Amino acid sequence: MESDRQGFILTSAVMGDASKEWMIEVKGLTKRYGDFEAISNLNFTVKRGEILGLLGPNGAGKSTTLRILSTFLAATSGTAKIAGFDVFDESHEVRKRIGYMPENNPLYLDMRVYEYLKYRGRLKGLDTRQSRDRAETVMKECDLEDVRRKMIRQLSLGYRQRVGLADALVSEPELIILDEPTLGLDPNQVRAARQLIKNLGGKHTVLISSHILHEVEMTCNRVLILNQGKILASDDTTHLQSVMGQSSRVVTQIKAPLEDLKFSLKNFEGLLAADISAAEGDYYLCSLSFKAEAADPREDLYKMVVGNNWFLRELTISRPSLEDVFVHLTRKEQNEEEDEE
Amino acid sequence: MKVFKTLLRRELGFCFGALNGYVIVSAALFLVGVCFYDLVYRLNNQPTDMTLTEMFFFSWYFWLILLLSAPLITMRTFAHEKSTGTYEILMTAPVNDIQVLMSKFCGALFFHAIIWLPVFISMLLLRFYINNPLVVNITGIITTYFAVLMVGALYISIGCFGSALTRSQIVAGMVSFTLGMGIFMLSVNVLFVVPDPGPLSLILAKISLADYMRDCSRGILDSRPFIFLVTSTFLFLFLTWRVLEWRRWR
Numbered sequence: 205m206e207s208d209r210q211g212f213i214l215t216s217a218v219m220g221d222a223s224k225e226w227m228i229e230v231k232g233l234t235k236r237y238g239d240f241e242a243i244s245n246l247n248f249t250v251k252r253g254e255i256l257g258l259l260g261p262n263g264a265g266k267s268t269t270l271r272i273l274s275t276f277l278a279a280t281s282g283t284a285k286i287a288g289f290d291v292f293d294e295s296h297e298v299r300k301r302i303g304y305m306p307e308n309n310p311l312y313l314d315m316r317v318y319e320y321l322k323y324r325g326r327l328k329g330l331d332t333r334q335s336r337d338r339a340e341t342v343m344k345e346c347d348l349e350d351v352r353r354k355m356i357r358q359l360s361l362g363y364r365q366r367v368g369l370a371d372a373l374v375s376e377p378e379l380i381i382l383d384e385p386t387l388g389l390d391p392n393q394v395r396a397a398r399q400l401i402k403n404l405g406g407k408h409t410v411l412i413s414s415h416i417l418h419e420v421e422m423t424c425n426r427v428l429i430l431n432q433g434k435i436l437a438s439d440d441t442t443h444l445q446s447v448m449g450q451s452s453r454v455v456t457q458i459k460a461p462l463e464d465l466k467f468s469l470k471n472f473e474g475l476l477a478a479d480i481s482a483a484e485g486d487y488y489l490c491s492l493s494f495k496a497e498a499a500d501p502r503e504d505l506y507k508m509v510v511g512n513n514w515f516l517r518e519l520t521i522s523r524p525s526l527e528d529v530f531v532h533l534t535r536k537e538q539n540e541e542e543d544e545e
Numbered sequence: 546m547k548v549f550k551t552l553l554r555r556e557l558g559f560c561f562g563a564l565n566g567y568v569i570v571s572a573a574l575f576l577v578g579v580c581f582y583d584l585v586y587r588l589n590n591q592p593t594d595m596t597l598t599e600m601f602f603f604s605w606y607f608w609l610i611l612l613l614s615a616p617l618i619t620m621r622t623f624a625h626e627k628s629t630g631t632y633e634i635l636m637t638a639p640v641n642d643i644q645v646l647m648s649k650f651c652g653a654l655f656f657h658a659i660i661w662l663p664v665f666i667s668m669l670l671l672r673f674y675i676n677n678p679l680v681v682n683i684t685g686i687i688t689t690y691f692a693v694l695m696v697g698a699l700y701i702s703i704g705c706f707g708s709a710l711t712r713s714q715i716v717a718g719m720v721s722f723t724l725g726m727g728i729f730m731l732s733v734n735v736l737f738v739v740p741d742p743g744p745l746s747l748i749l750a751k752i753s754l755a756d757y758m759r760d761c762s763r764g765i766l767d768s769r770p771f772i773f774l775v776t777s778t779f780l781f782l783f784l785t786w787r788v789l790e791w792r793r794w795r
Contacts, residue, residue, distance in 0.1 A: 274637045278793045292793070299639040306637075310630030314563050326551045327638045371634070 232282035257424035303372035313357035556652025580606035619704025692761035
């Protein structure tokens with residue numbers, strides 16, 4: 205079992221000049237509450253500038269991991285380093301370098317938005333002028349200028365989420381830790397938040413925990429899937445989809461003589477199966493299955509159609525979604541446990 | 546120091562920028578006003594050889610207001626932040642436990658000083674009308690206010706300790722009220738009930754806050770109870786600091 209799990213963990217083990225290359229280094233991180241093990245022997249690293257998504261069902265240990273990395277909780281065993289500083293022994297140095305938005309986004313409801321962001325800026329080491337300027341900047345980035353003078357208790361949930369996000373960004377930290385950052389946002393706000401988070405990558409390292417798999421898929425470079433305190437998989441989303449071992453599917457509509465089309469597809473490299481049915485007009489709807497690890501076949505398909513002087517009006521590829529990967533891995537874990545029992 | 550000042554401003558902002566603070570100040574000032582009225586009434590109607598500040602101390606108003614106001618002021622210091630979750634964003638900022646503790650303690654102590662200021666200003670104003678230093682002694686007023694602050698510091702530190710122990714403001718208030726009441730009962734027993742001679746009576750006599758307040762109301766500042774109050778305050782602040790640190794070891 206352990207070797208199977210290890211097979212999913214594809215992160216690099218190279219630790220050269222660690223503090224410069226890695227923003228986060230976690231080794232053997234474990235947290236126990238009495239007999240209950242919230243996280244168990246976590247090992248992962250995050251490069252500077254990377255956007256890592258932490259996925260997992262309820263109780264997987266995501267928030268516990270983020271709380272340990274933000275120095276709020278101490279681990280039972282193992283180590284975690286942020287920018288080369290240990291989260292337990294050098295927590296003050298770590299806290300200078302992080303912006304953290306906890307789950308449920310707690311805020312001081314008796315303060316005004318602008319006042320709150322200035323206060324948080326000063327608390328994080330900015331002087332009066334810097335905190336004022338940064339508060340203006342993050343309010344602009346998070347679209348809070350309209351509500352700058354409002355009391356936070358008067359704001360809707362969506363606006364409060366944005367205030368929390370602005371708070372995490374106000375000191376321009378090296379590492380930004382966001383626990384469920386898009387909770388409560390409407391679709392427009394989710395899109396804006398997603399774009400904001402994507403723009404942060406490169407300049408900042410971002411660690412996001414979310415239940416919304418689609419958002420993680422669109423925002424993150426890499427995903428860490430947790431279940432019951434253990435890592436099931438850690439890789440970028442494309443590789444994860446191929447790890448599942450499923451095929452990828454290409455859907456195309458081609459106008460061609462049926463027999464010639466069947467012959468060409470039969471000899472097409474990498475094709476596992478082809479399902480051809482009549483479509484509107486003289487077109488045939490072809491649903492083609494390829495090996496998951498095969499290269500993108502769309503360009504070769506296009507060349508085949510053009511080379512035979514046929515017509516093409518649709519060419520799309522669908523890979524297993526992150527949700528498919530997630531369900532597959534967590535179900536596999538559950539089945540293995542049942543088999544053991 | 547910058548972080549401490551920022552946190553202290555935040556605490557004072559909560560006290561004076563929100564309705565809660567003004568409700569507590571209003572209630573305390575009401576009792577203080579009743580206290581002052583009662584003192585002046587007695588001065589007018591009863592012959593006495595006590596000064597105004599001694600009468601203030603023996604009128605029980607001081608203890609009543611202190612026992613009620615200290616838990617009310619301090620119960621939200623840590624408990625409120627833990628229950629709302631803002632404790633997490635506070636402690637994950639680059640601040641240390643001591644800065645947080647001292648800012649909350651100093652903020653509560655300043656609030657306590659503001660509550661008591663009107664009664665002593667009233668006594669000073671009375672000095673202009675009663676040109677008799679035996680009745681209204683300026684030195685006695687200053688020493689009594691100083692004693693009020695010192696005893697208040699002890700009660701505020703007890704309140705911070707109670708608040709750090711729990712998420713519930715009610716439990717925090719009850720813990721600090723109970724501890725404060727215990728100290729008060731010990732002091733009053735020494736003052737009004739002559740204990741049997743022995744080691745216990747000796748210890749109780751040394752820690753009696755009532756004795757200290759009585760001396761200060763007469764214009765006498767004794768270093769021994771002053772040292773006791775300062776060390777006791779630091780003891781409870783130290784215990785509070787340990788409770789805050791315990792979070793990292795759970």
